[in-house]
Amino acid sequence: MRLSAPLLIAGTIAAPATAGTVTVTIPKLAVAEYHRPYVAVWVEPQGGGPARTIAVWYDIKKVGNEPGTKWLSDLRAWWRKGGRSTAMPANGISGATRAPGTHSIPLPADLKPGAYTLNVEAARETGGRELVQVPLLVPSKAARASGSHELGAVTISAR
């Protein structure tokens, strides 16, 4: 089911000119009513400065009276840090929600060298919300953190 580690590394090598790769694990949860979580990934300069959104996964197909965008503010940290000023859908950033498993996201190639904080926030309908923060150095060094309920491992790999 999950992508194996060697395959991941192979995948990142195949994508050159990125500042690194982030992998986000969405845990499989044994709950009666499961909905895939909304997830936002963004970086913030450690010395302060504007946040840059890397990825947003939400229910893009839900339209009408209660479109999928209605619940984006549940990613409350991301919403405050810049989500509320990001028009959806956002080209190259937004996409559909993802199933449990490990997903990799390339960091933007034009991310300037420096110290950042990588933020991964997940909010799930009828579930909880979690924010995982990982220090990010560009050019990338490997780093890792883990969530405890809504998110699994979040890793950063060089290139």
Add this chain to the structure above:
Amino acid sequence: MKKLTSRVLVAAALLSVPAAVSAHRMWLLPSGTIFAGTDSWVTVDAAVSNDLFYADHQPGRIEGMKVWQPDGSPGRVQNGSTGRYRSVFDVQLDKPGTWKIGTETSALMGSFKVDGVERRVGGRGGPPGGGMGGPGGPQGRPGGPGAGGPGAGAPGGMRQPPLTAADIPANATDVQLTEVQSRNEIFVTTGEPTRTVLKPTGKGLELDPVTHPDELVAGEKAQFRFLVDGKPAAGLKVTVVPGGKRYRDAEGARELTTGADGMLALDWPNAGMYWLNATLTDNKPTAARATSRRMSYTTTVEVMTP
């Protein structure tokens, strides 16, 4: 008989002064303060009670409820309903930005004498002719729906309408009028916060939030400035009460004081809804013939978890 009636009225008026500073709190409680998109609705509870935010005493009034759209133009209150303890209404947040919802009232209260007989201005008007609401009677107690069962109403018929300043005859003496201004407002934002509706009007007691009221986070400091007629309200006492009283022992109310620049530095120990209130009395009324002014500012703000 007439003399006795006026005495009772004066007594009722005196009683109503401490009532104004008692713990009965007017509050507005929005279902949320941060929304996404332009398809959202906010539903608001309005009530008067001691404990926040439990509707267990009197409903708030929907009449006079105003909506300021993000561009400052008037908006619409929808689906209003008043129950025994609580009023509810909706506002459709169909434009991005920060909305203001609430009431702004200004009234004259006081008394004058004609031929030695004192008459009241403002308030709830006089009792019906001949009827004297004794202590513990219906005086000063607005009857909510269901409060007046058969036989519970005033015996003599309808209450007399309240007198206004225009009713004061030329031969009146001892004219004592107080201007009573009050604001009770909330702020809700869909999308990015904007500041058009936050601009002070320069009239009466108002909030000039340095920190946007929809950007409050537990553990982060916020700065709210209070103004009177557009000038800093220095040394103003502001009461801050967290909601959810029933689930803790202490009320948890804090009395904070603004600095010389009218600034109030606030910290929020926990996420949740907070009720803020400040009152101020001065001798700078704007209404003709009034000699003093009583002002009140109330808001409910939501503090988010980081």
